[in-house]
Amino acid sequence: MAHSLHPYQHTLASRVSCHGIGLHSGKAVHLTISPLATDSGLVFYRRDIPGSPPLPAHMKHVIDTRLATTLGVGPLRVATVEHLLAALHGHGIDNARIDVDGPEVPIMDGSARPFLLLLAEAGRRRQHRPRRILRITRPISYHDGEARLTILPHEGLKLSGEILFDDCLIGRQRYSFDYSPENFASELAAARTFGYVEQVEELWDKGLAQGSSLDNVVAIHWDRHRVLNEDGLRYSDEFVRHKVLDLLGDLTLLGFRLHGHVHSCRAGHTQHLGLLRAIAMSPGCWQLVEQPQHEWPPPRRGVRDLWLEPADTLQSPAIPREELTLR
Numbered sequence: 001m002a003h004s005l006h007p008y009q010h011t012l013a014s015r016v017s018c019h020g021i022g023l024h025s026g027k028a029v030h031l032t033i034s035p036l037a038t039d040s041g042l043v044f045y046r047r048d049i050p051g052s053p054p055l056p057a058h059m060k061h062v063i064d065t066r067l068a069t070t071l072g073v074g075p076l077r078v079a080t081v082e083h084l085l086a087a088l089h090g091h092g093i094d095n096a097r098i099d100v101d102g103p104e105v106p107i108m109d110g111s112a113r114p115f116l117l118l119l120a121e122a123g124r125r126r127q128h129r130p131r132r133i134l135r136i137t138r139p140i141s142y143h144d145g146e147a148r149l150t151i152l153p154h155e156g157l158k159l160s161g162e163i164l165f166d167d168c169l170i171g172r173q174r175y176s177f178d179y180s181p182e183n184f185a186s187e188l189a190a191a192r193t194f195g196y197v198e199q200v201e202e203l204w205d206k207g208l209a210q211g212s213s214l215d216n217v218v219a220i221h222w223d224r225h226r227v228l229n230e231d232g233l234r235y236s237d238e239f240v241r242h243k244v245l246d247l248l249g250d251l252t253l254l255g256f257r258l259h260g261h262v263h264s265c266r267a268g269h270t271q272h273l274g275l276l277r278a279i280a281m282s283p284g285c286w287q288l289v290e291q292p293q294h295e296w297p298p299p300r301r302g303v304r305d306l307w308l309e310p311a312d313t314l315q316s317p318a319i320p321r322e323e324l325t326l327r
């Protein structure tokens, strides 16, 4: 069953902060998430760089997709944004300012759960503008080697992931996720990033993944039958769930909420970005709307709501397609 999406934009009700370490640098990072005005989107700032320009979480600012999703403008960069973006998207936050005092978002426990707990602590505030939804009307596909991504029309957002690894522990895993903030919290947020232990060692040798440890990565044992983490897995299919979590985070870079069913097979950050570009280049396969076409009842208009736009503008179905590339 498709889940209805709240028609209005949301931001945080208050500012929240946390500390962690960067997965690659191993250095301490301070992160603050603050409320932001309607139609602003999710915007990063490098607090350690005086006069840092805004770095919007948008596909046009993606400069690297190896190992993690990295945003950049000129010399400015913020890496490993995907789990935080998944938490913001998953929790239903459209507008937020994110300040970091280093080149990476802290990795926390390797999942989106610590960010989700932080957002729950901040509270959610409804804003007075409707959400813009990119509604898929015809299928769009993207292929890259063995990776394959297809998006089909669907009321609501659904993500179906499949991974295929040549080992006993992971093997072939499939998982489908029906988006709602509740499902995000219970089914996806806690799935951690993972890697083969020798891959992690190889990254260490190259000076990468300096912050990785069993506190933030599920490490697959040399024997391929178990994980090194003492507490084991959080879900029996945690690996594919994490891939779907990454996909949800990267879809945020579209700049709009998405209504469609994404089928993802053996895809990573590079292919996620490929799909986003394929969507942007296929304007005949989607439309931008300001309200789900059905399900959600219009808000009851009390005294506090009188300052909202007239109801007829909330129903406005069409927004010029060119805006997809403007944000």
Ligand SMILES: [Zn+2]
Residues within 6 Å of the ligand: 082, 083, 193, 242, 246
């Ligand atoms: Zn990830």
